[in-house]
């Protein structure tokens with residue numbers, strides 16, 4: 001499996017304009033932990049416990065059908081002060097979906113999630129799909145990432161994911177983990193170690209601001 005743990009700036013030019021790859025760090029120590037694909041019966045409570053113990057906040061890019069399946073976990077994410085965000089209703093692949101169906105799937109998830117943040121599953125999104133979303137949700141910020149933990153990669157250990165992740169973290173980094181059953185074997189080690197490392201290095205994970213409108217770059 002080929003993927004880059006860090007998204008180089010040149011690669012970002014291959015994507016539609018207006019995507020958020022990096023957050024703002026006005027205090028110089030903010031980073032943005034994000035968790036894709038939940039809520040999940042085991043992984044989401046684990047992440048919530050870890051964030052609470054570390055006194056850090058994150059953003060959860062939820063799949064609509066999982067929100068329907070686990071409404072209490074979805075509520076718990078919000079009540080704990082984290083940000084919820086849209087990751088489509090059925091985790092659709094932008095490569096295999098036309099722009100109208102794609103935006104329909106985002107809209108279906110919006111009915112359950114109500115967020116002005118969206119992340120495309122697999123990082124796959126075309127300009128037509130981004131435009132179709134923006135035409136229905138003018139305030140929707142499409143959020144990509146600067147650091148991939150690789151916790152979805154079953155050929156890696158949790159320790160390897162942790163080492164790769166911390167090598168690339170800078171103030172403002174948007175970091176991807178997954179609260180999914182598939183990622184759990186690696187997440188269970190990589191997340192607590194990453195939180196500990198952030199604290200040791202004076203960095204604080206913040207939730208993406210819930211106020212509407214795009215973040216300043």
Ligand SMILES: [Zn+2]
Pocket residue numbers: 036037087091121122
């Ligand atoms: Zn996903």
